[in-house]
Amino acid sequence: MSAPSVITIDGPAGAGKSTLGELLARRLGYLFFDTGVMYRALAWAVLHGAIDPEDGEAVTVLARDLDIQVLPPGDATDGRLYTVLVNGVDVTWELRHPDVERIVSITARHPAVRTVMRERQRAIGSRGRVVMVGRDIGSIVMPDAPLKIYLDASIDERARRRTDEILRRGGDADLQRIRNDMIRRDSLDRYVSAPAADACTIISDGLSPEQVVALVIARIADRCDDSQEARA
Ligand code: DC
Secondary structure: OOOOOEEEEEOOOOOOHHHHHHHHHHHHOOEEEEOHHHHHHHHHHHHHOOOOOOOHHHHHHHHHHOOEEEEOOOOOOOOOOOEEEEOOEEOOOHHHOHHHHHHHHHHHOOHHHHHHHHHHHHHHHOOOOEEEEEOOHHHHHOOOOOEEEEEEOOHHHHHHHHHHHHHHOOOOOOHHHHHHHHHHHHHHHHHHOOOOOOOEEEEOOOOOHHHHHHHHHHHHHHHHHHHHHHHO
């Protein structure tokens, strides 16, 4: 079975995109690239620079100059999937802070900011052998990707998963607050979150991460069968 060189996974917050992306990338020996991290890194820099997240021009200037590096987790034993450096500073966990979550969608809304980010994402994606996770990857960043997944789940399941994840890390989490926050972010992110027309949708309610990976692997095998049949 030969896997598609680029696999995109889009969907709302808490649908399980990162877990799926990381497991799949590991299975295939591909790079795992979570594009949401880039917008979070920018939001973190906006906070630290005391910039108004609504100020599109200032945020775009910052985005153009910002050095964002996403590296393998190395020897870290804190459960991270990657290490994120912003201008050389390790901000991996700070990117999950509620202050970042509060402004990230606003920061990501400016068209010129999205142009800067999408160009960088495309440069990494076009090297191939990559699983890319985000909102607009299949529809806009990598529209020619051979396999596009749209991963969704009900709001209750997504809020419960996010709460469990924070509690597992030893943090404080209130299910109702997280649920309300997700609904707010869903509505702010909706304008960039439409699935690509040729995406395969998976609803992950009640499925374990391994079961979702198995569905995608089956989908890859089907595609390979289809293309062999087409060649015959
Ligand atoms: O997937 P996430 O929750 O880490 O994403 C953080 C924010 O970044 C989210 O509110 C939407 C935005 N985002 C985006 O606009 N486009 C992407 N490709 C990825 C994330």
